[in-house]
Amino acid sequence: MIIVIRLVIVCLFFHYRVMHPVHDAFVLWLISVICEIWFAMSWILDQFPKWFPIERETYLDRLTLRFDKEGQPSQLAPVDFFVSTVDPAKEPPLVTANTILSILAVDYPVDKLSCYVSDDGAAMLTFEGLSETSEFAKKWVPFCKKYSIEPRAPEWYFQQKIDYLKDKVVPNFVRDRRAMKREYEEFKIRINALVAKAQKVPEEGWTMQDGTPWPGNNVRDHPGMIQVFLGQSGGLDVEGNELPRLVYVSREKRPGYNHHKKAGAMNALVRVSAVLTNAPYMLNLDCDHYVNNSKAVKEAMCFMMDPLVGKKVCYVQFPQRFDSIDRHDRYANKNVVFFDINMKGLDGIQGPIYVGTGCVFRRQALYGYDAPKTKKPPSRTCNCWPKWCVCCFCFGNRKNKKKVTKPKTEKKKRLFFKKEENQSPAYALSEIDEAAAGAETQKAGIVNQQKLEKKFGQSAVFVASTLLENGGTLRCDSPASLLKEAIHVIGCGYEDKTDWGKEIGWIYGSVTEDILTGFKMHCHGWRSIYCIPKRPAFKGSAPLNLSDRLNQVLRWALGSIEIFFSNHCPLWYGYGGGLKFLERFSYINSIVYPWTSIPLLAYCTLPAICLLTGKFITPEVTILPVSGTCHFSSAFLLRVFWK
Template sequence: MCFLMDPRIGRKVCYVQFPQRFDGIDRNDRYANRNTVFFDINMKGLDGIQGPVYVGTGCVFRRQALYGYNPPKGPKRPKMVSCDCCPCFGSRRKKQKFFKNDGDLPVEEGIYEDKEMLMSQLNFDKRFGQSGAFVTSTSMEYCGVPPSSSPGTLLKEAIHVISCGYEDKTEWGKELGWIYGSITEDILTGFKMHCRGWRSVYCMPKRPAFKGTAPVNLSDRLNQVLRWALGSVEIFFSRHSPVWYGYKNGRLKWLERFAYINTTVYPFTSIPLLAYCTLPAVCLLTGKFIMPSISTMASLFFIALFISIFTTGILELRWSGVSIEEWWRNEQFWVIGGVSSHLFAVVQGLLKVLAGIDTNFTVTSKASDDEDFGELYAFKWTTLLIPPTTILIVNIIGVVAGISDAINNGYQSWGPLFGKLFFSFWVIVHLYPFLKGLMGRQNRTPTVVVIWSVLLASIFSLLWVRIDPFVVKAKGPDVKQCGINC
C-alpha cells in the first residue's frame, strides 16, 4: 500500500510484485526450486528499469491497470490566476477542477485525462460487459460502487458479472484483465500493462509475504519448466510478441523490452546448448579439439569477454547476497532444463504454430508432507528424461574412449587430452543432479530410460563415424594416383 499510495510515483504503479518463497524443499535444493538467481538478481535488476514482470502469484494489482486504462499523466505546474475577467481562464475554468493550497493559489487537480478520452471513444458494453453498476465503478478513481446503489441491486449485478457468459463478445482476456491465449498468461498480462506506460515495483521484505510449495520430484520439476518454456514460445510467435508489439505508443522502455524479449527467447537457447553439451564427446571420439586455432587478437577478445562475464557474475552475487551454492544449483538446472524441457518446448511450440497441434496442460504436483522427502526419490516416466540421459552416456563413452586412446598412443597425447576432458567433465558435472534424480534412492536407473538412451547414443555414434566431417576426403584422381604409387 505504501508503494501504491506514494504521492510521487504511486499513481503510475500497476502492481507490486513479491518474490516467491517455498516450503517443502530439500536441504540441498537439488533441482533449484527456490529460483534465487531469478528472484534475487533478475527481478531486482528489472525494478530499476520499468519494473519486474508479473510471475503469476504474490502480486497486488491496481484495478485501473487491470481494466485497460492508461496511467495518469504527471502533475502539471501550478497556474497563477488573478480574476475571472480573463476570457482564456473563463473558458478553461469549466473544464478543470481547482483547489486552494496553503498559498491560496488555485492548482489544477490531477485527473485521469487518458481514461476520460478512452471512455468517450469506446463502447462500454463491448469493453466491460453489460453491467451498469460495474461500468460505473471502473470509471471511479478508487473503483468503488455508486453511492446510490442499493444492496439488492448490487447483489443482482454481482451475480450477473460472475456468470460464465458475461465476458463473451467483450475485451476481457484480450485487452482487459488477465490475457488469454498462453499458458504463461502472467507474463502476457504484465507485458500489456507495461506497454500502456505503467510501471511495477518489486518488494522484498525480510519475512516472506507469500509462501507456497514447489515440485520436489525430478519429472514434475521438468514438466513445470516445460510449461513455462512452452508459454514463452507461444508468446514469441503470437501478436503480443515483445519483438514487434507495443511500438505504436512508445511507452515501453527499451531495456524493459529487452527483458521481455529475454523471457520469450530463452527456450531457443536449448539448441546451441545441446550442441555445446555434445561437442566435447565428439571431440574425444574423433581426436579433434573443440576450439579451433585463432589469432592472438581474437584470443584477447575472447579472454576479455570471459573476464567481463565472470566479473559481472561476481558483482551480481555480491550485490544480491546469493550464495555460491545457490548460484551453482541454478547453473546446473539451467543445463538440465535446457537440454530437456526447453528443447521439447521449442518443438511443441513449432508444432502448434505450424501444424496446429495443441499440447495438453497438466498441473504440476507439489511437495508432499513426507518429512524424508519421499517424492524426491520417486521416479515418474517422461520423455523429458531421454535427452539428458543420452548426453550423459555419450560424454561418459567419450571420456573412456579418449583415455583409452591416450594410453595406446603414449604420454605425448596426454597434454591435449586434458583440454578435451575438461569440457566433457563440465557437462557431466552440470548433469550430476539429474543423474542422482534418475537413479533414485536405490541408485538404480529405470530400464526404459537406459534402453532409449543407449539406442540414441549408438545411432549418433554410428552416424558420426559414417559422416566423419573432420576427415578430408581425397578426390578421384588423387586416389587413383595413390593406388598406382602403392
C-alpha cells in the first residue's frame, strides 16, 4: 500500500514537472526531468520484486525421519562441494584450509560427501597445503563430530570468546579440546612454513618429493592435474572411520585458449565430479567462505528432496554473512537491503538470483534442461462426471466407442507409460531416459549419442553420467580408467564446439558469471529457493579497506554492463520461456543500476550550474500563501532538527 501511495505521488510530481517547463532555462530543465525520470524508473524496478516476500522454515527432524533413520542406510542424496582458488598470495592457504576442514566435518553421511578443490593457479603451495590439510582432517573431523562443535573451521572455533563448556557434559571434552588446539597450532606452523618457503622460487622451478619437476611451474602452460587425497579408504581418521572424498583439480592450460576464469574452472569441476562421483547436487563455496552451520546441507535438502516442489528447484541460495566487520559497517558489506529484503521478495516470485557462493545446485539444471512440467490434477474428459473421475481410466477414451479387450499386463504398461509422460521434463529428458533404458531403436540411440556428444563434449563416460538423473557412477569402469577420463574432461580444448558456457554449466560472457548462470536456469522454467537458517550457513571474509571494497563494487558494475551489451541481456532475452515477468524486472535492475551513475552525476552538477548562471530548473513560485507555507515549514523543521 505504501508503494502504491508513493507511486501516485511520483506520478503527480512528474505531471507538475512536465506541465510547467522553464522556458528561459529549457536545457537545464530538460536534463533535470530526464534524470528524474531515470531515478523514478530505477525505483520502480527496485520496488516491484519486493511485493511478495517469503520467510521459509525447515524441519530437520522430519528430513531425518524420512531419509536418515538411525540404524538404517541413509537415503539422503549425495552432494559434491566445489571450492575454487587461484592465487595463494591473495588467498592465504590457511584460510582455504579452514574452508576445506569445515566442509569435511559437516553433519552429513560421509559416503555421500565429496570435496573438489580447483587450483586455477597450479600452485605447488596450494597442493602441499591441501596435503597437510588432509592429514590434519584425520584428527579434526572426529573431534568435531564427537562433541558437535560449531563452527567447524578451527581458526574461527578457537577464536570464539564464549563459554565453550556450555552444554558440554562429556568429562573428556576439556582435555581433548586443549590437545586439539595444540595440534592446530602445530598445523598452522607447518602451513606458514610452506608459505615462507614459497616466497623463494628456485631458478629451475619447483620440484616434487621424488625429484620430478612440478607440472605447474608455468601457470599459463601446464597439463591437467588430479590428486585424490581422501576417500574410498584412501585415508581413515584416527578412530578408523571413513572420511569424505577430497580431490585436488588443476585444469589444463595452454597458450591461445580462452580459459574463462572462474566460470571455466567451475565447469571443469562439474565434469570431473560427474566422472568420479556424479552427485545429483553440488554446493559451491569461495575459498574464503567456511561452513558456519554443520547442518547447512541438510537445510538445503529439505527443499531439494521435497516430494511436492523439490523437482522444480534448480538451486537453494543462502545469504552471505561476513566476519570481521566493524560495528558501524562503514563499507556496507552486510548488504542488509539486498540479502534481507530484496532476496526474500524474489523468493515469492520465482526465487532469488545466484550470488556466486553458498549455493546448492541441482546438476540436471546446470546441464541446461528445462524444468519438469508441473503435474496437473486429474481433469475431466467429458462433462458428465465429477472432477475426480477420469473417463479414460474408467471406461477408456471417449473417442473409442468400441470396447477393446486387452491383456491385463498390457493395460498396466500403457497406464504406467502415460503417467511417466505427464511427469517428463520439457527438454527431451524422456527421450534421453528411453535411450538409456534401451527403449529406442539402435539407430535412434546412435543419433542421440551424437547429439549428446556435440552438446556435452567428446567423453563417453561423461555423456553417460548425464543420463543418470539421480546421480551415481558407472560400475563397469575401474578407478584408473575414471581418473584417465577425468584428466580428459579438464583438457583446455574439451569445450570447443560444445554448449559449455553457452547453455550448460556456468555461463560465459561476463565477470559476474553468477548472474548469467542463475538467469539462464530461470529462463528454463526452474525456480530457486532462499534459505535463511537461524544459524548462518556460511561466513566469509569481507573487504577490510576502502580500496578493496571499491574494486569489488567496480567488478560487479563492469559485469552488469557486460551482460547489458551481451546476447543474454534480460531486456530482450528469454521471452516465451519460463521466466516470470516480475523476476525479469529484478534481472533488468541488476544490469541497469551502474548506468544510474551518469544521471546522478548530471543531477548533482545542476545546482552549481544554476547558481553560476542565475537560472533554475523549476519555475518561480508566484503564489504567496504557498511560498509562505514552505518558508515556515522549512524553518520549523530546521529548528526541530537543530535542537
